[in-house]
Structures are given as C-alpha cells and as structure tokens.
Amino acid sequence: MHIQQDQDSIIIRCENSLDYLDISEINTLAFSSPNEAKLVELIRKSDRYLSELSLVAERDGKVVGHILYSYIDLVGQETFTVLGLAPLAVHPQFQRQGIGTALVKSSLEIANDQQEALVIVLGDPQFYNPPSAP
Ligand SMILES: CC(C)(COP(=O)(O)OP(=O)(O)OC[C@H]1O[C@@H](n2cnc3c(N)ncnc32)[C@H](O)[C@@H]1OP(=O)(O)O)[C@@H](O)C(=O)NCCC(=O)NCCS
Structure with a gap:
C-alpha cells in the first residue's frame, strides 16, 4: 500500500523478520523505554499475534x-x-508528518476487510480522535 504525502511517499506494508531490529529501536525511542519493544516481541511469540495486522x-x-x-x-x-x-x-525524527495516522488508517482498513467487529485502544484522544476527524 502506497500513501502519497506531498513530495514524500510512505509505504505501509506487513512487517517481516528483517524489520525486527528497526521496530525494536523505534519503539524504544518513541516510548523512551524498552517496555513496548519487549511487548512486541512477546506478542509475536504468542498465539494472539496477527501477521497481517503488524x-x-x-x-x-x-x-x-x-x-x-x-x-x-x-x-x-x-x-x-x-x-x-x-x-x-x-x-x-519522523513524528507529526502523518505517519501514525497512515498506519492507523491502513490497519483499520485491513481489520474492516477481515470483518473484525471491534478494536480497543487506550491512548491520547488528541491523536486517536482529533477535532478534525470526520
Ligand atoms: C502518537 C504517535 C504514534 C503519533 O504519530 P505521528 O506520526 O507523529 O502522528 P501524525 O503525524 O499522524 O499526527 C496526526 C495528529 O494527531 C495529533 N497528535 C500526534 N501526535 C500526538 C501526540 N503525541 N499526542 C497528542 N496528539 C498527537 C495531532 O493533532 C496531529 O496533527 P498535527 O501534527 O497536524 O497537529 C507518535 O507521536 C509516537 O510514536 N509517540 C510515542 C509513542 C506513543 O505515544 N504511541 C501511542 C500510544 S497510544
């Protein structure tokens, strides 16, 4: 899936094992903690992991x-x-450029296509439900 943003193109795709180190680093930097990177690793090893939604x-x-x-x-x-x-x-270094929004939108489209009934999220309403949202 390609998302065109001004001059820059963002590709949204499923993760693969070659991405794992980058993903770990991004989570650690974004959350200023290793906890979320560890959570990702735990989920990947569990039967709750969804490769098509990672x-x-x-x-x-x-x-x-x-x-x-x-x-x-x-x-x-x-x-x-x-x-x-x-x-x-x-x-x-890449925040506030629409990348988080692109990841949420693309993944919700996949979830919708899979006829998933409900998604639960705990997070900042400013991001997940901004005033500009339709
Ligand atoms: C939250 C996060 C994923 C957002 O990703 P992003 O690519 O920066 O988000 P976007 O550029 O798509 O932001 C879209 C809008 O959401 C809102 N928003 C973005 N980041 C926000 C934040 N950290 N807090 C509150 N609102 C935020 C803004 O209204 C933004 O629009 P604007 O830039 O025009 O003001 C990113 O800031 C991040 O990784 N934060 C640290 C980890 C984290 O908190 N993850 C979410 C856990 S619930």
Whole structure:
C-alpha cells in the first residue's frame, strides 16, 4: 500500500523478520523505554499475534513507524475476542508528518476487510480522535 504525502511517499506494508531490529529501536525511542519493544516481541511469540495486522511504515527505504494489534478477550457472561491496538510508534525524527495516522488508517482498513467487529485502544484522544476527524 502506497500513501502519497506531498513530495514524500510512505509505504505501509506487513512487517517481516528483517524489520525486527528497526521496530525494536523505534519503539524504544518513541516510548523512551524498552517496555513496548519487549511487548512486541512477546506478542509475536504468542498465539494472539496477527501477521497481517503488524505493519511498518517505510520512507525512502527506511522503517520509520510500526503498528501492532493482538487478539484480546473481553470476558463476562460470554467471552468476546476483539482486536487490541498496541503499541503504535513513530520514530521521533519522523513524528507529526502523518505517519501514525497512515498506519492507523491502513490497519483499520485491513481489520474492516477481515470483518473484525471491534478494536480497543487506550491512548491520547488528541491523536486517536482529533477535532478534525470526520
Ligand atoms: C502518537 C504517535 C504514534 C503519533 O504519530 P505521528 O506520526 O507523529 O502522528 P501524525 O503525524 O499522524 O499526527 C496526526 C495528529 O494527531 C495529533 N497528535 C500526534 N501526535 C500526538 C501526540 N503525541 N499526542 C497528542 N496528539 C498527537 C495531532 O493533532 C496531529 O496533527 P498535527 O501534527 O497536524 O497537529 C507518535 O507521536 C509516537 O510514536 N509517540 C510515542 C509513542 C506513543 O505515544 N504511541 C501511542 C500510544 S497510544
């Protein structure tokens, strides 16, 4: 998937094992902590990992952003398995250029195509539901 942004083109594609080091670095830098990079590694090893919804954003051949979803269970009288969005990270040098938005939009399109019923996210409403959102 290509997203044209002004002069720059962002490619959104599924992650592969060659991206793992870059993804780890981006998460560590973006969150100023190794915890989210470790979470990504744990999810990848689990049966909750969704390869088709683990995406990277590439600009000029460089991985600059990453998004990952995993299945989580909402447990009550019934159990519903839904998508959890986390973590989402953009390299600090590439933030505020629309890359996070592109990763969210592309991944939600895939989730929608897969007829996933619900996505849960904990995050800043300024990013996930900005005033300019339709
Ligand atoms: C949050 C994050 C993924 C956003 O990625 P990004 O590529 O910078 O986001 P975009 O450029 O698509 O931002 C679109 C809009 O969202 C809002 N926004 C972006 N980053 C934001 C932030 N950190 N906090 C609040 N609002 C934010 C702004 O309104 C922005 O529009 P503007 O630049 O015209 O003001 C990125 O800042 C990041 O990696 N942060 C550290 C990790 C993190 O917090 N991840 C999310 C966990 S819920």
